[in-house]
Amino acid sequence: MPELPEVETIRRQLAPRLTQREVIDAGSFASQKFSPAIEVIGTTIEGVERRAKYLIISTDDDRELVVHLGMTGRFQFSSTGPDLANPHLRAWWRLTGPDGPETLEFVDTRRFGRIRVVAAGDYRSIPTLHQAGPEPWDPALTAKAFHRSLSRSRRAIKTQLLSQRPIAGVGNIYADEGLWDARVNPRATRLGLDRAGRLLVALRAALERGVNAGGTTLRDYRGLDGSVGSNQEELRAYGRGGEPCLRCGTEMRSGQVDARSTTWCPACQRY
């Protein structure tokens, strides 16, 4: 389940292999989620950026190919043509290369991913991206600003984090990790300035650990070369329901918040 660290890892791997390559052909699975892939045929790729959990591939005609990996999306290169026999192939791009053409494949088993082509910077057709809050390391995202943003809603803190509005790029895993680290109950509906500040620090630390580890691989996530991340070894809350809290030894509890599995320590993270 790619969140910011996984998407950033893939971005770093993709950028050097896509920049200044021309898209000479493309194809897609027959679905509006993926069919815009072909709209970049004939363009040259100028760069690969990331915003929230979206990969943004800019082209030389002032447009952007925006890709969300969903739950199971991943990229892989092929030196031959696209593997059309792969039932999970959702889109592919044939690119010029220094050693001849190669194919970038987008494989997504569960089809939660999506692809759009937009005018550069115009994300009105992608609501979550359009409304995404600041990047975690944006200097403008101070504890005060984060607190103010969280205070605008009475929804559960975890729900707000998953909305991408107070901070961009946090998904289910890193939300649980940050909340545990900051000792904030995921169902809390209001935080003081101090606790909001601690949560911001904890989320940044969790995301940074994830980036440094090359992402978290639980089931499907793979880097461009098929490599797995190692951050799953660092997880202290996510998926540890029923196990002892690493801080106080209390049995960790699991439940649903915003229809997402959530794990927290009932002692450290009192409501």
Add this chain to the structure above:
DNA sequence: GTACGGCCCTGTTAGC
């Protein structure tokens, strides 16, 4: 505008 529920998807796992 905000909140909330339901849906999209398919591989894996648990339960019978």
Add this chain to the structure above:
DNA sequence: TGCTAACAGGGCCGTA
């Protein structure tokens, strides 16, 4: 052993 149901969950959309 084989079948069925539950589960995983980010983003979007319709409804209240």
